Amino acid sequence: MSQKKRYLLDEEQIPRYWYNIQADMTTKPMPPLNPATHQPLTPEDLYPIFAKELCRQELNQTDRWIEIPDAVREMYKYYRSTPLVRATGLEKALGTPAHIYFKNESVSPMGSHKLNSAIPQAYYCKEEGVTNITTETGAGQWGASLAYAASLFGLEAAVYQVKISYEQKPYRRSIMQTFGAQVTPSPSMSTRAGKDILTAHPHHQGSLGTAISEAVELAMTTPNCKYTLGSVLSHVSLHQTVIGLEAEKQMEMAGEYPDIVIACFGGGSNFGGLAFPFMRHRYEGTAPKATRFIAAEPASCPKLTRGEFRYDFGDEAGLTPLLPMFTLGHNFTPANIHAGGLRYHGAGVIVSQLLKDKLMEAVDIDQLESFAAGTLFARAEGIIPAPESCHAIAATIKEAQKCKETGEKKVILFNLSGHGLIDMSAYDQYLAGNLVNYTLSDDDIRKSLKD
Amino acid sequence: MSQKKRYLLDEEQIPRYWYNIQADMTTKPMPPLNPATHQPLTPEDLYPIFAKELCRQELNQTDRWIEIPDAVREMYKYYRSTPLVRATGLEKALGTPAHIYFKNESVSPMGSHKLNSAIPQAYYCKEEGVTNITTETGAGQWGASLAYAASLFGLEAAVYQVKISYEQKPYRRSIMQTFGAQVTPSPSMSTRAGKDILTAHPHHQGSLGTAISEAVELAMTTPNCKYTLGSVLSHVSLHQTVIGLEAEKQMEMAGEYPDIVIACFGGGSNFGGLAFPFMRHRYEGTAPKATRFIAAEPASCPKLTRGEFRYDFGDEAGLTPLLPMFTLGHNFTPANIHAGGLRYHGAGVIVSQLLKDKLMEAVDIDQLESFAAGTLFARAEGIIPAPESCHAIAATIKEAQKCKETGEKKVILFNLSGHGLIDMSAYDQYLAGNLVNYTLSDDDIRKSLKD
Numbered sequence: 001m002s003q004k005k006r007y008l009l010d011e012e013q014i015p016r017y018w019y020n021i022q023a024d025m026t027t028k029p030m031p032p033l034n035p036a037t038h039q040p041l042t043p044e045d046l047y048p049i050f051a052k053e054l055c056r057q058e059l060n061q062t063d064r065w066i067e068i069p070d071a072v073r074e075m076y077k078y079y080r081s082t083p084l085v086r087a088t089g090l091e092k093a094l095g096t097p098a099h100i101y102f103k104n105e106s107v108s109p110m111g112s113h114k115l116n117s118a119i120p121q122a123y124y125c126k127e128e129g130v131t132n133i134t135t136e137t138g139a140g141q142w143g144a145s146l147a148y149a150a151s152l153f154g155l156e157a158a159v160y161q162v163k164i165s166y167e168q169k170p171y172r173r174s175i176m177q178t179f180g181a182q183v184t185p186s187p188s189m190s191t192r193a194g195k196d197i198l199t200a201h202p203h204h205q206g207s208l209g210t211a212i213s214e215a216v217e218l219a220m221t222t223p224n225c226k227y228t229l230g231s232v233l234s235h236v237s238l239h240q241t242v243i244g245l246e247a248e249k250q251m252e253m254a255g256e257y258p259d260i261v262i263a264c265f266g267g268g269s270n271f272g273g274l275a276f277p278f279m280r281h282r283y284e285g286t287a288p289k290a291t292r293f294i295a296a297e298p299a300s301c302p303k304l305t306r307g308e309f310r311y312d313f314g315d316e317a318g319l320t321p322l323l324p325m326f327t328l329g330h331n332f333t334p335a336n337i338h339a340g341g342l343r344y345h346g347a348g349v350i351v352s353q354l355l356k357d358k359l360m361e362a363v364d365i366d367q368l369e370s371f372a373a374g375t376l377f378a379r380a381e382g383i384i385p386a387p388e389s390c391h392a393i394a395a396t397i398k399e400a401q402k403c404k405e406t407g408e409k410k411v412i413l414f415n416l417s418g419h420g421l422i423d424m425s426a427y428d429q430y431l432a433g434n435l436v437n438y439t440l441s442d443d444d445i446r447k448s449l450k451d
Numbered sequence: 452m453s454q455k456k457r458y459l460l461d462e463e464q465i466p467r468y469w470y471n472i473q474a475d476m477t478t479k480p481m482p483p484l485n486p487a488t489h490q491p492l493t494p495e496d497l498y499p500i501f502a503k504e505l506c507r508q509e510l511n512q513t514d515r516w517i518e519i520p521d522a523v524r525e526m527y528k529y530y531r532s533t534p535l536v537r538a539t540g541l542e543k544a545l546g547t548p549a550h551i552y553f554k555n556e557s558v559s560p561m562g563s564h565k566l567n568s569a570i571p572q573a574y575y576c577k578e579e580g581v582t583n584i585t586t587e588t589g590a591g592q593w594g595a596s597l598a599y600a601a602s603l604f605g606l607e608a609a610v611y612q613v614k615i616s617y618e619q620k621p622y623r624r625s626i627m628q629t630f631g632a633q634v635t636p637s638p639s640m641s642t643r644a645g646k647d648i649l650t651a652h653p654h655h656q657g658s659l660g661t662a663i664s665e666a667v668e669l670a671m672t673t674p675n676c677k678y679t680l681g682s683v684l685s686h687v688s689l690h691q692t693v694i695g696l697e698a699e700k701q702m703e704m705a706g707e708y709p710d711i712v713i714a715c716f717g718g719g720s721n722f723g724g725l726a727f728p729f730m731r732h733r734y735e736g737t738a739p740k741a742t743r744f745i746a747a748e749p750a751s752c753p754k755l756t757r758g759e760f761r762y763d764f765g766d767e768a769g770l771t772p773l774l775p776m777f778t779l780g781h782n783f784t785p786a787n788i789h790a791g792g793l794r795y796h797g798a799g800v801i802v803s804q805l806l807k808d809k810l811m812e813a814v815d816i817d818q819l820e821s822f823a824a825g826t827l828f829a830r831a832e833g834i835i836p837a838p839e840s841c842h843a844i845a846a847t848i849k850e851a852q853k854c855k856e857t858g859e860k861k862v863i864l865f866n867l868s869g870h871g872l873i874d875m876s877a878y879d880q881y882l883a884g885n886l887v888n889y890t891l892s893d894d895d896i897r898k899s900l901k902d
Contacts, residue, residue: 006529008459078457078536078833085529107558109833111872148833171875178829178878378629382529382560382599421562421872424622427629
């Protein structure tokens with residue numbers, strides 16, 4: 001048995017500010033554009049969709065630190081700090097000289113990092129007198145967190161869940177319903193966007209892009225209703241920086257600094273949340289190492305490793321502003337992998353710019369490799385990781401194995417974005433040998449980008 | 452929104468000793484008996500079944516404090532202290548002047564308190580050169596914890612899971628298998644005991660009593676294999692006292708002392724784990740209040756409220772020693788409630804003696820009331836409780852409502868023994884109106900006690 005070591009912060013060390021990397025970036029992200037006029041968006045253009053404060057945060061490229069409202073910080077204190085854990089069990093199982101750490105976001109009451117942004121989004125909506133909020137969800141980690149946050153602030157929540165996940169993960173739906181949310185499988189016949197998609201593709205299994213279209217439409221056509229998003233947008237990554245800001249202090253407690261920072265990648269918020277506070281040291285000139293930052297995406301949805309950088313819509317129906325991002329095309333329908341939270345065609349604008357500027361890297365992971373990594377991690381550390389997080393673990397294992405070959409004692413830090421207790425059917429299928437990899441040809445990608 | 456407040460201990464405050472209430476009890480529990488000779492058991496009599504150190508702990512009525520081995524304490528530090536939380540959301544939802552606190556054991560990597568005893572049991576087995584361990588499990592909280600603890604110490608684990616739970620909760624089975632354990636639905640045809648039960652009752656859906664018979668038989672007929680148990684026995688409650696010992700210090704941090712301590716009740720280990728350290732103050736003459744201790748059992752398995760105090764077997768086939776306990780008869784087959792961990796016919800010997808001596812109370816809770824309480828708690832506190840823990844919540848709500856009537860600001864402390872994320876199918880059925888209560892007539896109980 002290997003000794004376990006974890007690091008927790010005192011309550012007063014829980015961050016009071018989120019870190020806004022946009023203020024520090026040398027090359028700023030290009031502006032989102034109004035799809036009709038192709039003019040750069042102002043916060044006011046976004047007011048019909050999001051709470052006003054979130055619109056301002058979204059486009060804020062000047063303030064390095066954004067104060068966390070007291071009510072939000074109080075809720076953070078309920079489950080934060082999350083532990084930083086030295087993964088000695090995994091190190092031993094791999095026989096690697098690397099020091100592996102993970103930030104355990106799975107201990108949040110909703111089982112993932114998503115609550116970090118659900119709470120402030122619901123809070124700002126409530127503050128502005130909104131009564132109803134709506135959103136999309138894939139695997140349901142975000143939807144469950146938003147449903148809970150809505151119930152905390154007395155808001156009604158309507159969630160569009162990607163149809164394939166709605167069917168694969170009925171228990172996440174039950175969780176959302178237990179918190180009183182309305183859950184609709186998407187694409188549905190309840191919106192114009194959903195009807196159009198279903199008319200064109202009657203057996204469409206849904207994607208985050210389709211569900212976003214429906215939720216945005218609901219928000220735009222319902223009085224006193226705002227839309228909320230679980231990833232991709234810059235204000236979501238901003239809220240998630242509590243992860244990295246805590247990890248920074250906890251790595252100090254451990255007396256180490258990461259050579260490599262790794263997170264799985266759907267839209268970029270858990271990656272940004274962990275990575276941005278460490279990237280800050282580079283901008284400040286205080287980084288003790290030339291840390292590498294690696295986003296781990298599924299091989300079946302490879303926008304970072306095989307997508308194109310360009311303006312694209314954030315949703316399938318083209319209701320959102322145009323965003324400058326690495327994308328597979330907004331009509332791209334990802335394969336039915338169990339990591340539902342990573343089934344999204346595009347990357348957030350900040351991360352896209354960072355990748356373009358070669359300030360970070362990306363790696364793609366096959367579904368089978370992700371579950372092999374997750375199972376190894378579970379046995380070594382006693383936590384069953386979410387299928388999404390398995391991608392970060394697989395990327396970590398790759399790097400730890402390189403260290404084994406070279407003998408280097410690199411310090412690797414990854415984000416355990418959530419647990420997989422609601423995803424046991426996926427592990428079941430994996431253990432029974434019933435999961436497959438999905439491959440995408442260059443032609444598939446070219447075609448999707450042209451559509 | 453109500454403010455959340457939780458209390459955590461520093462690492463050095465994590466207990467170094469378990470508290471052995473047997474040493475303090477004025478009326479000691481009567482001895483377990485050898486079923487053949489009816490002579491009081493010695494630790495040596497139990498050596499064929501359990502690790503030797505556990506046999507000694509089981510019958511130890513003299514040492515008040517048992518040192519926690521370093522290797523076990525190291526593992527505790529991985530997830531302990533668990534938070535003590537002031538349930539302000541629940542207080543507000545109930546409009547009660549009571550102060551409600553819960554000890555959140557659901558944050559353990561396996562999602563329940565069971566790991567607190569699985570780790571030392573696997574540890575002592577490993578220390579004695581055992582290679583294989585076996586056990587029973589109901590809902591699977593214990594089986595999952597034991598499977599993980601076995602993998603930690605490099606032991607093979609074979610788990611007999613109550614058949615109805617095996618079918619109701621397939622994901623707990625997957626969790627055990629993910630950790631490499633062999634899982635068999637019980638009663639099975641793989642043991643003499645299982646065959647006998649199935650021959651007599653071909654459609655037997657299993658109970659903890661049947662699964663214990665099978666696991667004990669496997670241990671007794673397999674070289675280098677020991678049996679382990681998740682509740683009922685005194686050494687299991689002993690290990691669980693880490694819960695109450697921590698809660699003691701955490702209540703001090705909160706500046707309060709409980710008027711009422713509540714836990715759900717299957718065999719008694721999570722109840723004893725929380726209650727015994729507070730009962731200690733009574734023996735020491737330091738208790739600032741005449742605290743009430745309430746065990747919450749299911750109305751469909753009411754051994755404490757409607758059972759008989761007498762010697763009985765711990766298992767269905769009669770392979771265990773005779774234990775002096777409140778029992779419904781060892782052939783009692785409980786109704787198929789979702790709280791699988793509470794489906795056991797008897798109570799541990801310590802708790803049975805305490806109840807007989809009126810040093811604690813018991814209350815029975817219907818299935819529908821338990822889920823109503825669990826759903827209310829989930830919405831108020833953001834944690835979906837295990838169906839077992841819902842019984843403690845329901846009992847807490849009863850007491851908090853009395854305070855509302857009388858205006859008393861009582862301090863209530865209950866144990867949230869685990870989360871219900873693997874039990875969402877039960878919540879699904881509850882929300883859909885498909886769950887029922889089960890009633891037992893006095894005749895049913897008389898008949899079961901006579902069998």
